[in-house]
Amino acid sequence: MSFEKFGLAPRLLKGVKSMGYQKPTPVQQDAIPPALMGRDVVGCAQTGTGKTAAFVLPALQLLGHRRKVGVLVVTPTRELAQQIEEVARHCARFTGHKVMAVYGGVNYNPQAARLRRGIDLLVATPGRLLDLHRRGDVDLGSIEMLVLDEADRMLDMGFWPDVRRIIRVLPKKRQNLLFSATMPPQVMAVIGTELNQPCRVEIGRSAVPVEAIDQAVYPVDSRQKSELLAALLEKRGLDRVLVFTRTKRRADNVCRDLVCNGIGAVPIHSNRTQAQRRTALEGFKNGKYRVLVATDIVSRGIDVDNISHVINFDMPYRREDYVHRIGRTARAGSSGTAISFLAAEETAELRNIEAMIGFTLKCNDLEGFNYTQRLLSNPKRQAKKIRRLVYNGGALSGRRRRRRRTPVGTSV
Numbered sequence: 362m363s364f365e366k367f368g369l370a371p372r373l374l375k376g377v378k379s380m381g382y383q384k385p386t387p388v389q390q391d392a393i394p395p396a397l398m399g400r401d402v403v404g405c406a407q408t409g410t411g412k413t414a415a416f417v418l419p420a421l422q423l424l425g426h427r428r429k430v431g432v433l434v435v436t437p438t439r440e441l442a443q444q445i446e447e448v449a450r451h452c453a454r455f456t457g458h459k460v461m462a463v464y465g466g467v468n469y470n471p472q473a474a475r476l477r478r479g480i481d482l483l484v485a486t487p488g489r490l491l492d493l494h495r496r497g498d499v500d501l502g503s504i505e506m507l508v509l510d511e512a513d514r515m516l517d518m519g520f521w522p523d524v525r526r527i528i529r530v531l532p533k534k535r536q537n538l539l540f541s542a543t544m545p546p547q548v549m550a551v552i553g554t555e556l557n558q559p560c561r562v563e564i565g566r567s568a569v570p571v572e573a574i575d576q577a578v579y580p581v582d583s584r585q586k587s588e589l590l591a592a593l594l595e596k597r598g599l600d601r602v603l604v605f606t607r608t609k610r611r612a613d614n615v616c617r618d619l620v621c622n623g624i625g626a627v628p629i630h631s632n633r634t635q636a637q638r639r640t641a642l643e644g645f646k647n648g649k650y651r652v653l654v655a656t657d658i659v660s661r662g663i664d665v666d667n668i669s670h671v672i673n674f675d676m677p678y679r680r681e682d683y684v685h686r687i688g689r690t691a692r693a694g695s696s697g698t699a700i701s702f703l704a705a706e707e708t709a710e711l712r713n714i715e716a717m718i719g720f721t722l723k724c725n726d727l728e729g730f731n732y733t734q735r736l737l738s739n740p741k742r743q744a745k746k747i748r749r750l751v752y753n754g755g756a757l758s759g760r761r762r763r764r765r766r767t768p769v770g771t772s773v
C-alpha cells in the first residue's frame with residue numbers, strides 16, 4: 362500500500378513525501394479512502410498511530426482555495442492544535458492552501474486579523490473558536506468538513522457543551538470525521554445523531570474506558586516505594602505488570618531493586634537502544650520478564666496484551682498520561698487493575714488526575730506491610746464522583762475553601 366494509491370493530487374503527495382512518510386499507517390489506509398469519497402468516518406486508534414494525516418490528507422484533497430474556512434478541525438488543547446497545524450502546513454506546502462490554528466492563552470487580535478485575510482483550513486480549540494464566532498471574527502458558514510480530533514479527551518475535559526454549540530452553528534450539510542484513541546459511549550451519544558452512516562475504522566485494541574479499570578491509590582512514603590512494590594509482587598495474580606516511573610534513572614533503579622529481589626524485570630526508556638527496547642518488549646510479551654518498567658515517553662509504543670496490572674510507581678507529571686498509562690491494562694471487554702503509589706509530595710498530581718477523570722480514587726493499604734514514617738496517613742477513602750466545580754467569577758465556593766484547609770492525609 363502506498364500514498365499514490367489514494368489518488369491524491371500530485372502537489373499534496375509532494376507534501377506528504379517531504380514529511381518523510383513512505384507508506385500510510387493502518388489507520389490512514391483504512392480512513393483515507395472513505396473520507397475521500399465524502400463519507401463520514403469514525404476512527405478509533407491508539408495515540409501515535411497517525412490519525413492526524415488520516416484526516417489532514419482527505420481534507421486538503423477535497424478543499425478548494427476559497428480563502429473561506431472550508432475545513433474546521435476541533436481539538437482539545439493548544440499543543441494538539443499546534444501539532445495539527447504543523448502537519449497540515451507541511452502537507453499543504455505545495456498545494457497553496459492557507460492553514461491556521463487558533464487557541465486560547467495568546468492574544469486574540471492577531472488571530473482575528475489573520476482570519477480576516479482568509480484561511481482554508483482552520484484548527485481550533487473550542488473556547489477560542491466560540492469567542493471568535495461570538496465576536497463575528499470567524500465565519501463558519503462555508504464549512505464543508507468538520508473534524509473532531511481526540512473526541513474522548515474533549516469529553517474528559519468537559520468540552521462537550523462547547524462542541525455542541527459549535528456544531529449548532531455549522532452548515533447542516535457537511536462531512537464529519539471523528540477521531541479518538543478510545544470511543545466511550547458518551548461520545549457517540551452526543552455525536553451519533555450528527556453523523557451520516559459513518560464508516561467505522563478501528564485499529565488495534567481499543568482502549569477501555571477508565572471506569573472499567575479497577576483503580577486504587579496506595580499511600581506510601583517515597584523511600585518505601587521499592588519495598589512496597591516488591592511486597593505487592595509477592596501476591597498472586599500479578600502476572601504481567603507494567604510499572605511506570607517518572608524518570609529513566611528511576612526506571613533503572615526500580616528494575617535493579619526488583620532483580621535483587623529475584624523478580625524478572627526489565628527497563629524500557631529512551632536511553633535504551635532500539636535493540637534493547639525490542640528485546641525488553643519481546644521478553645515481556647513471552648513471559649521471560651514479569652515486570653516491565655517504563656517511562657511515559659515510550660509508553661505509547663507499548664502494545665502488549667494481557668497486562669494484568671499497571672503500577673504507577675510515581676504519579677505522572679501530566680494528568681493525561683494517567684489515562685494513557687492505565688489504559689494499557691485491559692483489552693476492551695475485560696478488566697484490569699491500576700495501582701498508584703502516592704507519596705505525600707504527589708497529592709497535587711492526584712487531585713489533578715481526579716478532577717480530570719471525574720471521580721476520586723479509593724485508597725488501600727497492603728495488608729501485612731510494615732509502613733514506616735508515613736507522612737500521609739491512609740484516608741481509607743472510597744471512590745466517589747466529584748461534583749463539578751462551578752466557576753463563579755474567581756472566588757472559590759465555601760465548600761471548596763473548607764476542603765482546602767483539611768490537613769493532608771484526611772482528604773487527599
Ligand code: ADP
Binds near residue numbers: 389411413
Ligand atoms: P495520533 O494522532 O494517532 O496520535 P499522529 O498523527 O500524531 O498520531 O502521528 C504520530 C507520529 O507518527 C508522528 O510523529 C507522525 O509524524 C508519524 N507518522 C504519521 N503517519 C506516518 C506515516 N505514514 N509514516 C511515517 N510516520 C508517520
Ligand code: MG
Binds near residue numbers: 412510511
Ligand atoms: Mg492525534
